[in-house]
Amino acid sequence: MTTEKPMRLVFGEMLTELGEEFPELVVLDADVSSSTQTKLFGQKYPERFFNFGIAEANMVSAAAGMSTCGLIPVTSTFAFLLTLRAGDPIRSLIAYNKLNVKLAGGYAGLSDFADGASHQAIMDISVMRAMPNMTVLVPSDIETTRGAVRAMLKHNGPVYLRLSRDNVGSYHNGNETFEIGKANILRDGKDVTLAVSGALLPFVLEAAQELEKDGIEAAVLEFPTIKPMDNETLVAFAKKTGAVVSIEEHTILGGLGGAIAESLSENCPTKLKRLGLIDTFGESGTYSELLDRYGLNTKHIVNAAKKIIR
């Protein structure tokens, strides 16, 4: 465990770093660039930065137009606004036409904890997953965020990048390699598989250590890509451990847990427990209070793992 940094800052810095390598990269924000940190790119490349004001649908549609002229637009705002307020243009223009537009949804999950339910994106993954042609990336730490930004710019086609507001650490030993569609095996184990996407990763790693104390060998699979799903790795670990727990800051309907349920029921029926928001909205509180309330911290992950292998 090294230094921590807000994921949004890692994102803003990485975009700025890549400005030279990707001359057609332009960044669009909707009056939240000081929050999402795309302002950093705007400071370095003012002519390639466009603040659309509080008008997400217009921003995303303009990005569609830009992409047909060779630009690589990264559109950025809060995840709930991006995926829902601008949901129709994302569907009708970007996904349908497979346009090379990147959709960076910030402040996702419960990471905008104090602002409450109005600002917490808990169904963004389900919505984006349902769109044909869409790739869905959910980084967890500094390395995967940096890797995901580079990978999405290299990828030709629409990508949804889900970002957290809050501090993240470093769990990949400095390795920023990011292969779209590939799960990371962060810990091997034979008794239960803990499958996670996003910033809850440290809780999952901690839970695996706790379980070890009780003689339970938990594997930790990280899915930085939710779509396309790495079915091969998932099925291999489902077969090996016979039980899977999915953990995400998202409704259990249609996100990582939903994707895993779909895959396993068709490819390798396996006992599964989905941890996440159970068809409910969030609320205001501290981040740790909310994670406890919605059953997403270490204690709850340990309990879920023990229960499923019982």
Place this chain on the structure above:
Amino acid sequence: MSKIEILQRKAQELRITIINMIHKAGSGHSGGSLSSSEILTVLYEDVMNIRPNEPLWEDRDRFVLSKGHGAPALYAILAQKGFFNSDNLNTLRQLDSCLQGHPCMFKLPGIEMSTGSLGMGISVGVGMALAAQLHKRNNRVFVLCGDGELQEGQNWEAMISAAKWKLDNLVIIIDRNHVQLDGTEEQVMPMGDLNAKLKSFIPNLFTCDGHDVKALLDTFQRALNSKGPSVIVAETVKGKGVSFMEGQSAWHGKTISKEEYILAIKELEEGLK
């Protein structure tokens, strides 16, 4: 024949193609296709810099049909310009056709953006115009909107952004036919003094008779010579050229019967004389 007479005739011929296509397809939007016939004819035959045999030419002018249901009119003019073989016009709305019910950019050359969900075209045009600015290209961007479509709030978001970035190369055309699916605009959702509203967003506002080819040619030149984005309100008649369709919301998207088809074609052919 003068240039004006030739264009006026082409616009009327386009109407015949449109009615043939929609009748063959068994469905489609007659009213809004007929109202934009002169606008499209003037744009594609005179105003726009395009290369039908090189549809992806980088410096081409862009056209976005924000009112995507007017697809038959766009298909007719693209075929006439040679973007694709006009035999395809008989396949409108059929399985595997490149002529989808609403324009699809990856199935047909010449379509700059797939449309159909209303209210997004100006935004798309803003993006294209910004790209041209950034790339220091001189191409222009034309967006054709319906007037009913302006009830979608996104249009107004797009117009404030066009003004912010002073998009000289953007021309918005409103096909002002006053009629939408459920009735007249007055009945469904009155837009009030639409021109005043538009002018407060885009000061370069021009109005003209949208069925008068000469007026359209002049107005496009004035719009293109003005600084900043411009908007042209082209006063039109929904269903123009077919008397029983004119001004009737029922003909927004109604199937044309055999009898109606014969009457429509007869009237349109008479209009050619």
